[in-house]
Amino acid sequence: xxxxxxxxxxxxxxxxxxxxxxxxxxxxxxxxxxxxxxxxxxxxxxxxxxxxxxxxxxxxxxxxxxxxxxxxxxxxxxxxxxxxxxxxxxxxxxxxxxxxxxxxxxxxxxxxxxxxxxxxxxxxxxxxxxxxxxxxxxxxxxxxxxxxxxxxxxxxxxxxxxxxxxxxxxxxxxxxxxxxxxxxxxxxxxxxxxxxxxxxxxxxxxxxxxxxxxxxxxxxxxxxxxxxxxxxxxxxxxxxxxxxxxxxxxxxxxxxxxxxxxxxxxxxxxxxxxxxxxxxxxxxxxxxxxxxxxxxxxxxxxxxxxxxxxxxxxxxxxxxxxxxxxxxxxxxxxxxxxxxxxxxxxxxxxxxxxxxxxxxxxxxxxxxxxxxxxxxxxxxxxxxxxxxxxxxxxxxxxxxxxxxxxxxxxxxxxxxxxxxxxxxxxxxxxxxxxxxxxxxxxxxxxxxxxxxxxxxxxxxxxxxxxxxxxxxxxxxxxxxxxxxxxxxxxxxxxxxxxxxxxxxxxxxxxxxxxxxxxxxxxxxxxxxxxxx
Numbered sequence: 001x002x003x004x005x006x007x008x009x010x011x012x013x014x015x016x017x018x019x020x021x022x023x024x025x026x027x028x029x030x031x032x033x034x035x036x037x038x039x040x041x042x043x044x045x046x047x048x049x050x051x052x053x054x055x056x057x058x059x060x061x062x063x064x065x066x067x068x069x070x071x072x073x074x075x076x077x078x079x080x081x082x083x084x085x086x087x088x089x090x091x092x093x094x095x096x097x098x099x100x101x102x103x104x105x106x107x108x109x110x111x112x113x114x115x116x117x118x119x120x121x122x123x124x125x126x127x128x129x130x131x132x133x134x135x136x137x138x139x140x141x142x143x144x145x146x147x148x149x150x151x152x153x154x155x156x157x158x159x160x161x162x163x164x165x166x167x168x169x170x171x172x173x174x175x176x177x178x179x180x181x182x183x184x185x186x187x188x189x190x191x192x193x194x195x196x197x198x199x200x201x202x203x204x205x206x207x208x209x210x211x212x213x214x215x216x217x218x219x220x221x222x223x224x225x226x227x228x229x230x231x232x233x234x235x236x237x238x239x240x241x242x243x244x245x246x247x248x249x250x251x252x253x254x255x256x257x258x259x260x261x262x263x264x265x266x267x268x269x270x271x272x273x274x275x276x277x278x279x280x281x282x283x284x285x286x287x288x289x290x291x292x293x294x295x296x297x298x299x300x301x302x303x304x305x306x307x308x309x310x311x312x313x314x315x316x317x318x319x320x321x322x323x324x325x326x327x328x329x330x331x332x333x334x335x336x337x338x339x340x341x342x343x344x345x346x347x348x349x350x351x352x353x354x355x356x357x358x359x360x361x362x363x364x365x366x367x368x369x370x371x372x373x374x375x376x377x378x379x380x381x382x383x384x385x386x387x388x389x390x391x392x393x394x395x396x397x398x399x400x401x402x403x404x405x406x407x408x409x410x411x412x413x414x415x416x417x418x419x420x421x422x423x424x425x426x427x428x429x430x431x432x433x434x435x436x437x438x439x440x441x442x443x444x445x446x447x448x449x450x451x452x453x454x455x456x457x458x459x460x461x462x463x464x465x466x467x468x469x470x471x472x473x474x475x476x477x478x479x480x481x482x483x484x485x486x487x488x489x490x491x492x493x494x495x496x497x498x499x500x501x502x503x504x505x506x507x508x509x510x511x512x513x514x515x516x517x518x519x520x521x522x523x524x525x526x527x528x529x530x531x532x
Contacts, residue, residue: 008212008215008216009212009216012208012211012212012215013208013212015208016204016205016207016208019204019208020201020204020205020208023200023201023204024197024200024201027192027196027197027200028189028192028193028197031189031192031196031197032189035185035188035189036137036185039083039137039180039182039185040137042083042180043137043139043178043180044139046075046078046084046139046178047139047140047141047176047177047178048141049071049074049075049078050071050075050089050176050178051141051142051143051176053071053074055067055068055070055071056068056071056089056143056176057143057145057173059089059096060089060091060096060143060173060174061145061173063091063093063094063096065096065097068089068096068097072087072097072099075087075178079101081184082101082103082184083180083181083184083185084101084178084179084180084181085100085101085104085106085136085179085180085181086098086099086100086101086104086106086108086111086136086178086179087099087176087177087178087179088108088111088113088176088177088178089174089175089176089177090113090174090175090177091173091174092172092173092174095113096174101181104181106130106132106134107130110130111128111130111136111138111177111179112128112138113177126138126139126140128179134181134182134183135181135182136179136180136181136182137179137180137182138177138178138179139177139178139179139180140175140176140177140178141175141176142172142174142175143172143173143174143175143176144171144172144173145171145172145173222254226253226254226257229241229257233261233264239265240261241258241261331370333362333366334363334366334367334370337359337362337363337366340359384505385424385425385428385502385505385506386425387423387424387425387506388423388424388425388426389421389422389423389529390421390422390423390424390426390429390529391419391421392415392419392421392422392454392461392463392526393415393419393454394426395424395426395429395430395433396413396415396433396452396454396463398430399430399433399434399437400413400437400452402430402434403434403437403438403441404441405437405441405450406441406447408444408446408447408448409441409444409447409448409449409450410448410449410450411450411452412449412450412451412452413452414451414452414453414454415452415453415454416454416455416456418456419454419455419456419461420456420461420528420529421528421529422461422526422527422528422529423506423526423527423528423529423530424506424526424527425502425506428502428505428506429502429506429526431498431499431502432499432502432503432524433463433465433524435495435496435498435499436465436499436522436524437450437465438495439495439496440465440467440469440520442488443467443469443470443471443519443520444467444468444469448467448468448469448519449467449468450465450466450467450468451464451465451466451467452464452465452466453466456528457525459527459528460508460525460526460527460528461525461526461528462523462524462525462526463523463524463526464521464522464523464524465521465522465523465524466519466520466521467519467520467521468518468519469519469520470516470517471514471515471516471517471518471519471520472512472514472516472520473516474516477512477514480496480512481496481497481500481510482497483497484497485497503524503525503526506526506527507527508524508525508526508527509525510522510523510524510525511523511525
């Protein structure tokens with residue numbers, strides 16, 4: 001960004017240079033014109049004086065150069081500035097006199113001679129430049145036999161005015177040619193430049209510098225000071241004020257700026273006070289909300305545990321009573337079936353396929369009933385786990401050996417080599433793993449992939465069971481650990497509930513990740529043994 005100070009200096013500098021240049025050119029042109037006009041008047045007066053001199057006319061009439069001595073001496077006496085470079089006087093037949101000034105070394109052959117004596121179009125004044133580069137103002141005038149210049153004509157020539165042309169009928173005796181050198185003219189012009197133009201230019205520059213300094217001090221400096229204070233105020237420092245007391249627009253601007261800053265400071269102080277009160281209220285609200293949320297969570301957790309405890313207590317009581325009532329009849333039926341099958345083999349009775357099929361059904365359903373009774377009795381007993389440091393690898397391997405995994409399910413087991421022992425009841429954790437593995441196989445009745453991965457996570461060992469089965473719908477995810485909830489046609493919904501209770505009693509947790517149609521992942525977190 002270009003500052004206003006730089007812009008002002010550039011603008012005033014260009015303005016000064018322009019004014020200075022045009023002023024110097026004007027004075028130089030005017031002085032040169034004046035000097036040239038003065039030189040022209042001098043040359044005109046000299047040739048006219050010679051043209052009116054009777055001795056010059058007698059010298060031309062009688063071809064006697066001796067008559068020219070006195071006029072030439074008169075011309076030399078008039079040449080006080082030594083500006084006459086040469087003179088030439090000739091009649092119709094020959095050049096009678098041709099000389100140069102002693103202070104000037106030139107060849108008169110380079111100066112053209114008037115050839116046509118009767119050509120009125122030849123100007124009185126002509127400019128001649130010779131080979132050495134010198135410039136001469138050549139003045140040539142014809143000499144008539146009887147004609148003489150009147151005082152009016154002489155005055156008109158001296159003043160540079162035009163006279164009425166009169167038809168010249170007198171015979172021409174000859175001509176007079178005088179050349180004035182431009183050296184003195186140039187010296188006077190150079191002197192004028194040194195003594196007048198240069199001082200004028202320097203004066204204009206000095207005036208411009210003074211004006212620039214004045215404008216910088218009284219306009220730019222206050223503005224820069226005001227801009228710096230504006231930046232401080234933008235950074236939040238509202239205590240700054242502008243100390244400019246001039247009685248002009250800048251002083252008025254400074255006063256208005258101070259009033260605005262004071263009003264802003266008052267507004268900011270009020271805003272800060274309101275914001276402080278608002279932050280205090282918000283903090284109090286957050287604290288109250290956090291406490292309320294904590295209380296709600298505690299109440300919700302307590303309510304859920306109370307409901308679950310009541311439900312578990314009711315189910316446990318029911319399971320204990322039903323289990324004891326059904327366990328003995330089922331045991332008797334099982335023993336009776338064993339005796340019948342043994343008797344049939346001993347007596348070698350003809351095998352009746354229908355009878356064997358029916359007996360196998362009775363045996364299978366009896367085993368299923370006994371398993372349900374055992375699950376009910378196991379669920380109703382809140383046995384405290386007998387924990388001890390145990391290798392997770394052994395629990396996983398034993399659990400896999402207890403579950404029949406179909407061949408159409410691809411099994412993958414990944415266990416870290418450096419897993420620490422976990423503090424668990426191995427028998428109960430094996431029951432949890434078996435329930436999860438059996439559910440995974442049931443979910444992949446058409447085949448799939450089962451992946452078991454064990455790794456350490458902080459103070460726990462996590463065992464993830466991932467299948468590619470049908471998955472669990474979102475609307476029942478929060479119910480799968482409830483007792484008696486099941487989606488299987490022949491299940492009673494105690495496996496996952498029992499597993500959840502076992503893991504809780506161990507101080508661990510079970511996480512569920514499932515998406516319907518893609519599969520399910522159960523992650524069991526078991527605490528690491530402190531004896532490691």
